Every structure is written in structure tokens, then in C-alpha cells.
Amino acid sequence: MSGDAKALYESGVNASFAYWGLDPADAATYIAQSSIAFPDAGSQADKIKAIITQKWISMCGSECVEAWNEWRRTGYPDFFVISATSQIGNRFPGILFYPNSEQTLNPNTPPQHAITDKVWWDVN
Numbered sequence: 821m822s823g824d825a826k827a828l829y830e831s832g833v834n835a836s837f838a839y840w841g842l843d844p845a846d847a848a849t850y851i852a853q854s855s856i857a858f859p860d861a862g863s864q865a866d867k868i869k870a871i872i873t874q875k876w877i878s879m880c881g882s883e884c885v886e887a888w889n890e891w892r893r894t895g896y897p898d899f900f901v902i903s904a905t906s907q908i909g910n911r912f913p914g915i916l917f918y919p920n921s922e923q924t925l926n927p928n929t930p931p932q933h934a935i936t937d938k939v940w941w942d943v944n
Contacts, residue, residue, distance in 0.1 A: 826858040827869055834876035838852045872896035883914065914938040 830851055837847035850856055856874075859866040879887035891897065892914075894909050902910055915937045923929045938944075
């Protein structure tokens with residue numbers, strides 16, 4: 821993709837703040853943090869990590885399943901920890917269950933998966 825990665829990154833963060841009705845000054849303060857600022861001097865992997873992490877943050881609360889899928893697809897953000905009270909052991913869920921409405925209304929619904937199964941594109 822063409823364009824300035826840092827400018828596009830910051831534009832995306834600003835757009836997310838605007839979507840949620842937050843003050844543009846708060847977006848500027850947020851972006852100015854060293855842990856949030858686009859890693860100009862970083863590696864390609866550092867840049868991808870920053871972009872995907874901000875994409876994930878922007879989707880939480882509005883596109884929760886998409887955010888979860890993005891994390892499963894890329895492994896970013898990489899700061900999650902498994903709950904000490906997890907019912908499935910020392911692992912994250914690997915796949916979402918089909919909703920009851922899908923099973924009830926669609927006779928072609930595949931059999932339900934185990935919560936620990938993985939989708940084919942899962943990198944975690």
C-alpha cells in the first residue's frame with residue numbers, strides 16, 4: 821500500500837477517537853506516548869504490531885468478534901494473559917461457538933466445535 825505509514829497510523833487513531841466522540845487533544849496526547857507512537861525506526865514487525873494493536877483497540881466495544889478474530893489471526897496485541905479462573909485450563913478459547921439461532925434456523929450448520937479447537941488461520 822502506498823502512503824506514509826506514520827501519517828496513516830495517526831489518522832486511524834484520530835478517526836477512532838472521533839468515532840467515540842473523544843476530544844482530538846486527547847488523541848494527540850495518546851499518540852505522543854512513547855509506547856503508542858508509531859515506531860518509525862522500528863522493524864517491519866514492530867510497525868505491524870503497532871498498527872494491528874491500534875486496530876484491535878479501535879474495534880473493542882464496537883466490533884468485538886472482529887477484534888477477537890484479528891487477534892487470533894495475527895497474535896496482536898500480545899499483552900493478554902490467561903485468567904487464573906479459566907474453565908478451559910492454561911489456554912485461550914480457539915473458536916467461537918455457533919449461536920443457537922444459527923443451529924435452529926440453518927439445517928446446514930456444521931457440528932459444534934470444542935471451545936479449544938482452532939480455526940485454520942489461528943497463529944496463537
